Amino acid sequence: MMERYPDIEIYLANVSHSALNAWLATALEAPPLTPAGKGKWRTHGTYQGHRIPVLLVENAADGFASLWIDSGHCPWHTDQEAAQYAAEALQTEIRCSLGGWNPGDDPDRFWQVFPGGREGAIEWPDSGR
Numbered sequence: 001m002m003e004r005y006p007d008i009e010i011y012l013a014n015v016s017h018s019a020l021n022a023w024l025a026t027a028l029e030a031p032p033l034t035p036a037g038k039g040k041w042r043t044h045g046t047y048q049g050h051r052i053p054v055l056l057v058e059n060a061a062d063g064f065a066s067l068w069i070d071s072g073h074c075p076w077h078t079d080q081e082a083a084q085y086a087a088e089a090l091q092t093e094i095r096c097s098l099g100g101w102n103p104g105d106d107p108d109r110f111w112q113v114f115p116g117g118r119e120g121a122i123e124w125p126d127s128g129r
Contacts, residue, residue: 006072008082011064011110013093017041020056020067023089027075028052047074062125064095080111087113095124 012020017033021043024030028045030052036042039058044051050073060066069082076082079096087094094113098121113119 004072004077005079008067008069008071008074008076008079009096010067010079010083010086011061011095012067012086012090013064013095015065015090015092019090023086024054026089027085028054028069030054047071080113083111083113084117084119087115087119091115095122 021030021032024033024043024045028047030043030045033041033043033054033056036055041056041058043054045054046052050071052074053070055066055068055070057066057068067086074082076085080098083094083096092115095110096113098109098111108123108125110122110124111119112122112124
């Protein structure tokens with residue numbers, strides 16, 4: 001059985017609130033995002049009877065927004081699984097951590113997913129700057 005993460009965080013490139021709201025409504029029965037401070041938006045959904053808090057932070061990293069789903073009770077077991085679904089549903093590039101982070105792991109190793117199924121490990125931020 002696949003390990004279930006205690007929460008999900010993915011990074012979204014160029015996504016509109018209307019597209020994101022539609023995906024969250026479908027996936028988590030969530031009402032539209034509402035403002036929660038400068039560049040932050042919140043909502044909460046429901047999955048299998050569990051309340052699912054959701055936070056969107058605009059421009060969290062290199063022009064990507066961070067979407068944090070603060071629950072282990074959601075349709076996806078891991079960040080990578082959520083990224084794969086989000087890339088297709090939102091038709092945009094999604095990035096996430098490679099797995100559960102442990103001390104000594106490279107914090108710049110991420111997983112990149114594009115619509116259509118192309119995906120792979122990357123260095124982010126790009127260390128070649």
